[in-house]
Structures are given as C-alpha cells and as structure tokens.
Amino acid sequence: MFRHKGKFRTFAHDLRLAILLSFVAGLVNITGVLALKTLTTNVTGHFAFFAEEIMRHDYATAATFFIFTLFFLLGSFLSSFLQELISLKSPDLSHIFPITLEMVILITVGIFGTTTGLFNLDGKLTAFFMLLSMGIQNSLVTNISKATVRTTHLTGLFTDLGIELSQLFFYKKPEEVKKLRTSIFLRLSIITFFFLGCFSGGISYQFFEMKTLFIAVFVLLIAQWYDFLRLKFHVIKRKTFHR
Numbered sequence: 001m002f003r004h005k006g007k008f009r010t011f012a013h014d015l016r017l018a019i020l021l022s023f024v025a026g027l028v029n030i031t032g033v034l035a036l037k038t039l040t041t042n043v044t045g046h047f048a049f050f051a052e053e054i055m056r057h058d059y060a061t062a063a064t065f066f067i068f069t070l071f072f073l074l075g076s077f078l079s080s081f082l083q084e085l086i087s088l089k090s091p092d093l094s095h096i097f098p099i100t101l102e103m104v105i106l107i108t109v110g111i112f113g114t115t116t117g118l119f120n121l122d123g124k125l126t127a128f129f130m131l132l133s134m135g136i137q138n139s140l141v142t143n144i145s146k147a148t149v150r151t152t153h154l155t156g157l158f159t160d161l162g163i164e165l166s167q168l169f170f171y172k173k174p175e176e177v178k179k180l181r182t183s184i185f186l187r188l189s190i191i192t193f194f195f196l197g198c199f200s201g202g203i204s205y206q207f208f209e210m211k212t213l214f215i216a217v218f219v220l221l222i223a224q225w226y227d228f229l230r231l232k233f234h235v236i237k238r239k240t241f242h243r
Contacts, residue, residue, distance in 0.1 A: 001013050001016045001017050001020075001223065001226050001227055002017070002095040002144060002223070002224075003095075003227050005144065009145070009146075011182055011186070014145050014148050014149050014186060015185075015186060015189060016223075016226070017141060017145060017149055017223070018149045018151065018186055018189050018190045019189055019193050020193075020219055020220075020222065020223040020226075021137060021141055021149075021151040021220075021223065022151040022189075022190040022191075022193040022194040023193045023194070023196060023197040023219055024151070024197065024216045024219050024220055024223075025041050025134065025137065025151045025153075025194055025197060026193065026194040026195060026196060026198040026199075026200075026201060027197040027198070027200070027201040027204075027212060027213070027215055027216040027219075028040055028041055028130060028133065028134060028197075028213065028216055029041040029152075029194075029197070029198055029201075030197070030198040030199075030201040030202045030205065031130075031210065031212045031216075032127060032130050034202065034205045035113070035123065035126070035205070035209065035210055036123040036127050036130075038068075038123070038127045040127055040130035040131050040134060041134045041152040041153055042134070042153035042155075043068060043069040043131070044153065044155060046065045046066075046069055047069060050062050050065035050066050050069070053065065064124055067128065068127065068128065071128045071129070071131040071132045071135065072131045072132070072134065072135040072138075073135060074132060074135060075131065075132040075133060075134065075135020075136040075137075075138075075139065076135040076136070076138060076139035077135075077139075078098070078132075078135075078136060079098040079101075079135065079136040079137075079139035079143075080143060082094075082097045082098050082101070083095065083097075083098060083140065083143055095140060095144065095224075096224070098136050098139070098140045099137075099140060099220055099223070099224050101136060102133045102136045102137055102140075102220060103217045103220050103221065103224075105129050105130075105132060105133040105136075106130075106133055106213045106214075106216055106217050106220075107213070107214070107217055108129070109126055109129050109130060109133075109210065109213055110210050110211050110212070110213035110214050110217070111211075113126060113209065113210030113211075126210075134152045137151065137152060138150060138151065138152040138153075148186070149186070149190065150190075151190060151194070154190075154191060154194060157187050157190055157191060158191075160183075160187060161184065161191075164180050164184050164187070165184065168180055168181075168184075197216075200215075201215070201216075
C-alpha cells in the first residue's frame with residue numbers, strides 16, 4: 001500500500017490507501033468542526049475567510065486564517081522533505097517518518113485538546129496542529145499514488161468525478177470505459193469513507209470529545225503496518241505450504 005511505487009503500484013494499492021486514509025481525514029474533519037468550529041482538513045475556506053477579514057480591517061483574525069494555510073503548507077513540506085530524505089537510503093521506508101509524525105501530532109492533540117494551557121488561544125493552536133497533520137497526510141498520499149489519491153478534501157474529487165461521469169457518454173472503447181469505471185470507483189470509495197469517517201467521528205465525539213482522534217491514530221497504525229504484516233503473512237503461508 002505504501003511501499004509499492006511506479007510500475008509496481010496497482011489499483012488495489014491505491015484503493016486500500018484511499019479507504020483507510022480518507023476515513024482518517026473524515027474523523028479529523030468532524031472532530032475539528034465539533035470541537036473548534038473550524039475546518040481542519042483543507043484550506044479553501046480559510047482563504048475566503050482571510051479575504052473577508054481583510055475587507056473588514058480585522059487584521060488579527062485575518063492573520064489567524066492565513067496561519068491556518070501556512071500550517072497546512074508546512075505539513076506538506078515536512079512530509080515531502082522527510083520522504084525525499086529517507087528515500088536516499090531506504091526508499092521502502094520513506095513513508096514511516098511522515099505517518100509517524102502525523103500520529104504523534106494527533107495523539108498530542110487528542111490528549112491535551114483545548115482543555116489545558118498547552119493548547120490555548122481559543123483552540124487556534126489546536127487547529128494549527130490538526131491542519132499540520134492533514135498537510136502531512138495529503139502530501140504523503142499524493143506522492144505515493146502520483147496524485148491519483150487525495151484524501152483530505154473533496155472539492156477536486158467531485159470535480160474529477162463529474163468530468164469522468166460525463167466522459168462515460170462519449171468514450172466507448174472497452175479499455176477507455178474500464179479505465180473510467182476504475183477511476184470513478186476509486187473516487188466514490190474516497191467520498192464514501194470520508195463520509196463514514198465524519199459520521200462515526202461525530203458519534204464518537206459525543207463520548208470521547210478530542211480523544212476521538214485516537215481512533216484516527218489507530219487506523220493510521222493499521223495502515224502503517226499493513227504492508228509489513230501482509231508480507232509476513234505471505235512468508236509464513238509460503239513456508240507452511242512448501243514443507
């Protein structure tokens with residue numbers, strides 16, 4: 001799912017990546033909305049609010065929305081930088097540090113949340129770090145899948161989905177139709193699991209509040225170890241049947 005790249009990467013790899021990490025994004029998204037009344041998985045809305053506050057001459061609030069975008073950008077930068085750095089010596093492990101960093105951030109936010117002095121400023125600092133984690137995830141997924149999968153926001157997904165649905169009326173060659181249907185299925189899977197993440201996160205938040213993010217961390221842990229456990233399973237299976 002993470003290790004396979006280039007010509008060795010298949011639709012199944014992208015689908016697993018899309019399902020697990022879009023679910024995580026949905027969980028983080030709803031947790032940010034319920035706890036902070038702030039979008040914490042994308043920056044599109046923050047740019048609109050930034051422009052609005054500039055027009056109102058409320059520069060302090062405008063600066064906050066601008067910093068939101070910078071933290072998402074910083075997360076994307078750190079993720080890509082770590083991947084490139086680690087790839088120089090261990091390409092198969094390039095995903096380990098970014099996804100581990102994302103988990104550490106979400107665990108920290110889940111523990112401290114908005115209830116202690118560490119995360120104050122009316123929850124703004126909490127939002128900064130949640131956006132940082134989503135910048136890390138979006139960059140990681142985009143790099144690994146060569147931009148086939150994006151999990152933290154749906155605007156581009158719905159745009160691409162609309163384009164591909166329209167192309168079904170015009171592309172008639174079997175290989176073109178197959179490619180379109182595969183892509184449409186992938187995008188629908190991302191949308192579905194993002195929604196499921198939001199829905200289950202909304203229910204969990206009623207009981208766990210910011211600790212709902214621990215569920216996201218658990219899913220990330222499964223994703224991180226999936227390739228390793230799958231490889232071990234096949235090794236054991238091969239040894240068992242070849243005795």
